[in-house]
Amino acid sequence: MESGGAVQSRHSNRPGSGRTSRRRTRRAPQPRYSAGRLLSKGLTKADWPKVWRHHDLKPRYDVVIIGGGLHGLATAYYLAAYHGVRNIAVLDKGYLGGGGSGRNTAIVRSNYLTPEGVRFYDRSLKLYENLASELNFNVMFSQRGHLTLAHNDGGLRTMRWRAEVNKVQGVDSEVIGPEEIKKLVPSMDTSAQARYPILGALYHPPGGIIRHDAVVWGYARAAAGLGVHLHQETEVTGIDVRHGRVTGVRTTRGDIATGTVVNCTAGWATLISEMAGVEMPVTTSPLQAAVTEPVKPFLDTVVVSGTLHVYVSQTDRGELVFGASVDPFTSYSVRGSLEFVEGLASNVLKLMPGLSKMRLLRQWAGLCDMTPDYSPIMGPTSVEGFFVDVGWGTYGFKAGPVAGEAMAECISTGRTPQIIAHFGLDRFRSGRLVGEKGAAAVGH
Amino acid sequence: MMQLPCPWCGPRNVTEFRHHGPHSPRPEVEPASVEQWHRYLYLQENPCGPVEERWYHSAGCRRFISITRDTYTNATQPGEHP
Ligand SMILES: Cc1cc2nc3c(=O)[nH]c(=O)nc-3n(C[C@H](O)[C@H](O)[C@H](O)COP(=O)(O)OP(=O)(O)OC[C@H]3O[C@@H](n4cnc5c(N)ncnc54)[C@H](O)[C@@H]3O)c2cc1C
Numbered sequence: 001m002e003s004g005g006a007v008q009s010r011h012s013n014r015p016g017s018g019r020t021s022r023r024r025t026r027r028a029p030q031p032r033y034s035a036g037r038l039l040s041k042g043l044t045k046a047d048w049p050k051v052w053r054h055h056d057l058k059p060r061y062d063v064v065i066i067g068g069g070l071h072g073l074a075t076a077y078y079l080a081a082y083h084g085v086r087n088i089a090v091l092d093k094g095y096l097g098g099g100g101s102g103r104n105t106a107i108v109r110s111n112y113l114t115p116e117g118v119r120f121y122d123r124s125l126k127l128y129e130n131l132a133s134e135l136n137f138n139v140m141f142s143q144r145g146h147l148t149l150a151h152n153d154g155g156l157r158t159m160r161w162r163a164e165v166n167k168v169q170g171v172d173s174e175v176i177g178p179e180e181i182k183k184l185v186p187s188m189d190t191s192a193q194a195r196y197p198i199l200g201a202l203y204h205p206p207g208g209i210i211r212h213d214a215v216v217w218g219y220a221r222a223a224a225g226l227g228v229h230l231h232q233e234t235e236v237t238g239i240d241v242r243h244g245r246v247t248g249v250r251t252t253r254g255d256i257a258t259g260t261v262v263n264c265t266a267g268w269a270t271l272i273s274e275m276a277g278v279e280m281p282v283t284t285s286p287l288q289a290a291v292t293e294p295v296k297p298f299l300d301t302v303v304v305s306g307t308l309h310v311y312v313s314q315t316d317r318g319e320l321v322f323g324a325s326v327d328p329f330t331s332y333s334v335r336g337s338l339e340f341v342e343g344l345a346s347n348v349l350k351l352m353p354g355l356s357k358m359r360l361l362r363q364w365a366g367l368c369d370m371t372p373d374y375s376p377i378m379g380p381t382s383v384e385g386f387f388v389d390v391g392w393g394t395y396g397f398k399a400g401p402v403a404g405e406a407m408a409e410c411i412s413t414g415r416t417p418q419i420i421a422h423f424g425l426d427r428f429r430s431g432r433l434v435g436e437k438g439a440a441a442v443g444h
Numbered sequence: 445m446m447q448l449p450c451p452w453c454g455p456r457n458v459t460e461f462r463h464h465g466p467h468s469p470r471p472e473v474e475p476a477s478v479e480q481w482h483r484y485l486y487l488q489e490n491p492c493g494p495v496e497e498r499w500y501h502s503a504g505c506r507r508f509i510s511i512t513r514d515t516y517t518n519a520t521q522p523g524e525h526p
């Protein structure tokens with residue numbers, strides 16, 4: 001951006017500099033949601049106030065976050081709530097939660113494979129456990145337990161490995177046998193005659209599912225309450241960089257001057273980073289999912305089979321949610337395919353033959369920003385003031401809270417917090433990859 | 445189902461192919477710099493729009509072929525490369 005006053009000194013550009021304490025600054029000034037208010041609203045039939053408002057685009061923000069999914073909104077919330085940075089814009093080309101954050105299958109767990117990964121995702125799980133009270137919004141977190149099946153010796157070996165890495169970090173995770181599996185999921189075919197007999201499973205009791213839209217809306221409401229501007233239908237078309245430093249963002253609704261830009265655009269992340277001249281080892285592939293008609297509750301754990309490329313859970317409404325591996329080629333298209341449904345149905349029936357009469361209600365796809373090691377890319381880049389929080393692949397919803405918390409700290413203090421230190425963009429140059437494929441490829 | 449134009453077999457279902465991504469020739473081992481290897485190994489193009497790619501017709505003629513695909517619409521046409 002060429003207009004005067006856009007570029008300031010490095011220090012005044014850094015939001016919240018000097019305010020590094022992680023103290024909660026102020027509660028959301030919105031009316032609190034409570035049983036009492038629900039009752040009184042019900043009796044008076046008064047309207048609930050709007051949860052976030054439309055704003056004109058200001059010519060200048062301290063921080064511009066691109067992408068109004070969970071990651072962008074959580075980053076905005078933690079910046080505003082814990083670091084005193086309030087002059088923030090979150091820009092989305094569509095609507096809040098219209099990307100992966102509104103399309104995922106909402107599995108939350110922390111039984112990953114690497115110590116760096118386990119520590120990181122477990123912090124997120126802990127934040128999720130308290131999120132409803134933190135945001136004063138019911139996010140319906142159901143910690144119903146998570147099973148990753150092993151159908152062969154290689155699979156079982158990985159499960160044992162993961163269980164040990166998990167236990168060392170204090171994460172509840174163990175390998176169980178077919179009999180225990182049958183007790184947890186009576187509808188599953190655990191017989192030796194199954195096409196892919198089940199030898200065991202990694203059982204992770206604190207894992208479960210959450211209401212993904214509620215998480216997005218909860219963060220959006222809380223951030224808006226702290227003064228963050230949420231701009232929907234505002235597409236970023238360019239990023240201005242001068243002398244190696246970010247100076248502004250161009251959008252379909254006008255230009256913004258800013259010294260700090262955060263890329264939280266997941267499937268579109270390389271397009272945004274390119275605007276700032278930053279190259280990333282990220283490719284975009286669709287991931288599909290499907291849901292059945294609702295039936296009586298019969299499945300109260302999440303079941304994943306890497307061998308069969310399928311996983312299933314039952315929502316509170318009784319629908320079965322199915323997911324699979326990422327599509328076999330890169331694409332920005334979110335059209336569902338018949339191949340996916342056919343493969344999915346045949347694999348699900350190998351696990352749970354009793355489902356053969358169930359009907360699928362819908363299928364959909366979302367875009368995933370895949371990295372070579374199935375770990376995210378977070379932190380500063382070679383362009384000063386340009387931060388990335390990307391590479392969330394098929395597994396980034398569970399990471400939203402910890403990513404927001406860590407990115408907020410990184411941006412406001414100018415230092416990369418320890419918990420994300422291994423996820424820097426420079427790891428692909430130094431060769432220090434954080435290989436999570438064995439724990440993230442199908443299980444998400 | 446989406447089909448790809450194989451120059452040897454004609455239009456075939458996409459499930460017969462393996463995706464290898466945008467054309468990126470491997471650098472010469474000896475003279476290649478670390479930077480060149482980094483680029484070759486990690487920095488694949490990821491455009492939203494037309495891109496020329498390599499596909500392997502694994503369930504057909506088992507040849508590598510070149511296809512230009514619009515990654516937004518998945519519309520394809522034969523590529524320029526042999
Ligand atoms: C089918 C499916 C199932 C999944 N299941 C799970 C799961 O069970 N557990 C799990 O942890 N993860 C899962 N994931 C992954 C998870 O959904 C994502 O990693 C996560 O939602 C990423 O969140 P985000 O906020 O980074 O990005 P998104 O929610 O994708 O948000 C990015 C936003 O950027 C916006 N944007 C893009 N370009 C621009 C631009 N130029 N200007 C302005 N805005 C722009 C988009 O409109 C979008 O809203 C799944 C994903 C899919 C598709």
Ligand SMILES: [Zn+2]
Nearest residue numbers: 450453501505
């Ligand atoms: Zn062929």
